[in-house]
Amino acid sequence: MGWLAVSALLVLAVAGSGSTGAPAATSLLPPGALAPTERHAPLARKIGVLLEQAHYRRTTIDDRMSEEIYKRYIDSLDSQRSYFLASDIAEFSKQEDRFDDMIRSGDVEPAFAMYARFQQRNRERIQHALDLLATEPDWTLDETFEFDRDKAPWLETSQELDELWRKRVKNDALGLTLTGKTWTETAELLRKRYERGLKRSEQVTADEVFENLMNAYARTYDPHSNYFSARNSEEYRIQMSLSYEGIGATLQADDDYASIVNLVPGGPAAAAGTLGIKDRITGIAQDKDGAFEDVVGWRLDDVVQKIRGKGGTIVRFHVLPAGAAPGSAEKTIELTRGKVTLENQAAKKQRRLVTRNDKQLNIGVISVPGFYRDTDAEAQNDKNFRSTTRDVTRLLAELRAEGPVDGLVLDLRGDGGGFLPEATALTGLFIDKGPVVQVKDSTGHVEVLDDPSPGSIYSGPLVVLTDRYSASASEIFAGAIQDYGRGYVVGQRTFGKGTVQNLIPMDRWTQKPVEGQLTVTIGKFYRVTGESTQHRGVEPDIILPSAIDLNEVGESSLDAALPWDRIAPASFQRFAAPATVPTAVVLDRNEAERGKTDANFQWLANSIAADEKLRARKSLSLNLAKRKAERESSEAARLKLENDRRTALGKPVFATTVEMDAAASAAATAEAAADKEPDILLDSTTEIVGDIIAGVGAAPAAKPRTVVQQTPAAPAR
Numbered sequence: 001m002g003w004l005a006v007s008a009l010l011v012l013a014v015a016g017s018g019s020t021g022a023p024a025a026t027s028l029l030p031p032g033a034l035a036p037t038e039r040h041a042p043l044a045r046k047i048g049v050l051l052e053q054a055h056y057r058r059t060t061i062d063d064r065m066s067e068e069i070y071k072r073y074i075d076s077l078d079s080q081r082s083y084f085l086a087s088d089i090a091e092f093s094k095q096e097d098r099f100d101d102m103i104r105s106g107d108v109e110p111a112f113a114m115y116a117r118f119q120q121r122n123r124e125r126i127q128h129a130l131d132l133l134a135t136e137p138d139w140t141l142d143e144t145f146e147f148d149r150d151k152a153p154w155l156e157t158s159q160e161l162d163e164l165w166r167k168r169v170k171n172d173a174l175g176l177t178l179t180g181k182t183w184t185e186t187a188e189l190l191r192k193r194y195e196r197g198l199k200r201s202e203q204v205t206a207d208e209v210f211e212n213l214m215n216a217y218a219r220t221y222d223p224h225s226n227y228f229s230a231r232n233s234e235e236y237r238i239q240m241s242l243s244y245e246g247i248g249a250t251l252q253a254d255d256d257y258a259s260i261v262n263l264v265p266g267g268p269a270a271a272a273g274t275l276g277i278k279d280r281i282t283g284i285a286q287d288k289d290g291a292f293e294d295v296v297g298w299r300l301d302d303v304v305q306k307i308r309g310k311g312g313t314i315v316r317f318h319v320l321p322a323g324a325a326p327g328s329a330e331k332t333i334e335l336t337r338g339k340v341t342l343e344n345q346a347a348k349k350q351r352r353l354v355t356r357n358d359k360q361l362n363i364g365v366i367s368v369p370g371f372y373r374d375t376d377a378e379a380q381n382d383k384n385f386r387s388t389t390r391d392v393t394r395l396l397a398e399l400r401a402e403g404p405v406d407g408l409v410l411d412l413r414g415d416g417g418g419f420l421p422e423a424t425a426l427t428g429l430f431i432d433k434g435p436v437v438q439v440k441d442s443t444g445h446v447e448v449l450d451d452p453s454p455g456s457i458y459s460g461p462l463v464v465l466t467d468r469y470s471a472s473a474s475e476i477f478a479g480a481i482q483d484y485g486r487g488y489v490v491g492q493r494t495f496g497k498g499t500v501q502n503l504i505p506m507d508r509w510t511q512k513p514v515e516g517q518l519t520v521t522i523g524k525f526y527r528v529t530g531e532s533t534q535h536r537g538v539e540p541d542i543i544l545p546s547a548i549d550l551n552e553v554g555e556s557s558l559d560a561a562l563p564w565d566r567i568a569p570a571s572f573q574r575f576a577a578p579a580t581v582p583t584a585v586v587l588d589r590n591e592a593e594r595g596k597t598d599a600n601f602q603w604l605a606n607s608i609a610a611d612e613k614l615r616a617r618k619s620l621s622l623n624l625a626k627r628k629a630e631r632e633s634s635e636a637a638r639l640k641l642e643n644d645r646r647t648a649l650g651k652p653v654f655a656t657t658v659e660m661d662a663a664a665s666a667a668a669t670a671e672a673a674a675d676k677e678p679d680i681l682l683d684s685t686t687e688i689v690g691d692i693i694a695g696v697g698a699a700p701a702a703k704p705r706t707v708v709q710q711t712p713a714a715p716a717r
Helices: 039-054 063-076 087-094 101-106 109-132 158-177 184-204 206-221 230-241 266-274 300-307 375-380 387-402 420-428 471-484 584-596 599-615 624-648 656-670 680-692
Strands: 143-147 226-228 250-256 257-263 280-286 314-320 332-337 350-357 359-367 405-409 436-441 446-450 460-466 488-491 499-505 517-526 619-621 707-710
Touching: 039 101, 039 206, 039 499, 063 087, 063 101, 063 109, 063 206, 063 446, 087 109, 101 109, 101 206, 109 158, 109 184, 109 206, 143 158, 158 184, 158 624, 206 226, 230 656, 250 300, 257 266, 266 332, 280 300, 332 656, 350 387, 350 680, 359 387, 387 420, 405 680, 420 436, 420 446, 420 471, 436 471, 460 471, 460 680, 460 707, 471 488, 471 619, 488 680, 584 680, 599 624, 599 680, 619 624, 624 656
Parallel strands: 359 405, 405 460, 460 488
Antiparallel strands: 143 619, 226 517, 250 257, 257 280, 280 314, 314 332, 350 359, 350 707, 436 446, 436 517, 499 517
């Protein structure tokens, strides 16, 4: 998240500017191996000094930290312990306490030697995998493949690695066989995939090895500190400029997969809601009827180029869901490319109706996908510049002009944050005055950021809807509304990103070509109560079920995340809620009772339970008949779950999962609200607001159905 209100870019005195040149003489590297260039040494020294002096932790890179960096670097090369032998690790361990010396001297050759060994082992493993494709596996053997090996011991012999890879290749082949491919087709597809992976490894540059190494240092400080090489700095700039056309997703390499790490608010992927964090893209097809290309093992930039394209065109994906085992059933997703612009990120409104005591209640819903401000227009003194706070103010006025607004929902699901001043300004729309957030820097100095304008524009019933993707500025807003007692937070625990980053161009001290950029965590956010949002996030007052796995997504799932802590509270006055407003306990009980008779709610809860069961698996059967039976059973259960829901709602049932998935795909891209699938969590949230308005202390006998009135937002004036 950009933090422009608190700190300017750091300017530190860093010795040595470096120069570009040929690789230095080496003694540890085998002939033909990638070697660090002359410019890498001074650059490493700069990065080391910046991390020590600028990072919030203010931690010296010493022998103890060297061991952590070493482990992180090894993990970046072989996280599943499928390439290196135990003897390789024993040899590398001699360098375990030298990573501090490496970055101080700039002599990173030992790390390059480790990468050279990885390339050697990769060639050996890929060649073995290709040799295995000469013979179709015996599908009748009753054996299993352990796909989660991040805690497994390093294997001792090449024969043990051969056996591991035999099962890995067999699992890859089994997954394709279950889609109806013959062995000839499967073997050819895997041959191309493995050869592509080998080619990708051979195309790696010294800058990429160096970038990976520097990230082992940066991410040992915390997961949001990163080093971008010159090439990736330009890619980052393109994404942040929002000037490209694509799907609005950020990818990273995850073993052989392109994995989703971020969805840009307002982008096509975020708007569709069909892609999730840590989903892995396995195939890409162009247009409605284009053939799928297998992209497992591709270079990340090649995958990105396949995804980007002219706005308005269609791109389709085969996706392995987050947490699913390799070889599991994949989902097919269709997205329409579009330009990721401020307009796409803008807040939107709708009106919903619920009934209590035979009275119809009007509930406004404003969705806020990001905290944005058009700073260019503001700098040009444009009085009508766009911002989250301005748009929410306008949308609320429009809702009131259309009719009464008895209650309001601020929907922050999927809102990853943005411009910090907008978080304080948006909070100020709903409180009279007072502090909103506290910011602590690495020196211990605490700055309190207040509501920038006195008074409020809305004082009625308010609920903030969150999920695990609600992060940073979203957490500041939700936390402030909760702490002031101004409204209830409903949904799922938020992400837990309570840190501030600063971007430092590495060419600041030299006239040389761009040396990349370093992102460093320099501060932490705290609520007005003094509690950090870091790591723990904001816990909702009323929890709703969510398909997002708390163990897979969120700050607490990231290595080296800074801990939760607290500081002194700020002085603030809690909102005096009317005595008729039910407590969170009562509202939670009411919603639980409604859920028992709500077919959509029951479908969601049961679907989540089924997903959790699949995610808990750590191994897979390699017996074709068993896997086929498992998949058929899983598909039959999925079809039954959906048909039970449709029967309860009086809708026709589906004959097959193919028919069901086609209908779901059409609903996801439908323009008309009537054709879309229900937003189950928003339905539940508006019912909770209905209880707040009516002061309901006991659950109704049956859940009133929610009516949605979609109203297009008026253009900015």
